[in-house]
Amino acid sequence: MDGNPDELLQRYLAERGLKSTRQRSLIVNTFLGASGHLDVDELLRRVRESDPRVSAATVYRTMKLLADCGLAHAQRFGDGHTRYESALNRDHHDHLICTSCGAIVEFENDRIEALQDAVARRHGFKVTRHKLELYGLCRGCQAGKGRAHA
Ligand SMILES: [Zn+2]
Ligand SMILES: [Zn+2]
Ligand SMILES: [Zn+2]
Known part of the structure; x- marks a missing residue:
């Protein structure tokens, strides 16, 4: 993935008339700073370490956006649980x-x-x-x- 992830996301949000919020940025940065395959519960837990007011719904929506604009891959491994992994700086695996x-x-x-x-x-x-x-x-x-x- 090329380009600055922040810019990419800002452009994506702007095109859809969506605003970048502080909570959204926090979620994005927490996700991009993590490695491996996170489900929403795990991501929510980490985000709440910085801001306990973030809701699961906001994390869901933000991850959906990230997946839609290509910054995250949504994976469903058999157990029906969606996990996300960063699409940045990753080779195929x-x-x-x-x-x-x-x-x-x-x-x-x-x-x-x-x-x-x-x-x-x-x-x-x-x-x-x-x-x-x-x-x-x-x-x-x-x-x-x-x-x-x-
Ligand atoms: Zn992987
Ligand atoms: Zn095992
Ligand atoms: Zn392969």
């Missing part, structure tokens, strides 16, 4: 998801990427995006230890 403790591991494999392209070409497809999610048990859960060792 895919995910391994533990169905027991929810641990998410990121990976990137050139051969898998190339194979996917080859499959698509064979079917006359031009791929514009993809996501690959592998579900199972993480090392810790296989050892019966759950998240503490994930």
Whole structure:
């Protein structure tokens, strides 16, 4: 993603007649400063460390905006829970998801990427995006230890 995220978001909001509010900025900065895959509850918890008055609805709406303007990717990993991850300064990657403790591991494999392209070409497809999610048990859960060792 190119460009300053603030500018990008300001432009996006302006085009839609929406105002940038202090709460919105706080949510955006908290999100962009975090790493990994956050759900709204987790983001709300972190935002409230700075401003306890922020509501879950505001976080929901703001994350929807961020996803719409391409600054965040919304991901739904099997459990029906939407998690967001920053689209800034991130290379493409895919995910391994533990169905027991929810641990998410990121990976990137050139051969898998190339194979996917080859499959698509064979079917006359031009791929514009993809996501690959592998579900199972993480090392810790296989050892019966759950998240503490994930
Ligand atoms: Zn991939
Ligand atoms: Zn696990
Ligand atoms: Zn990821």
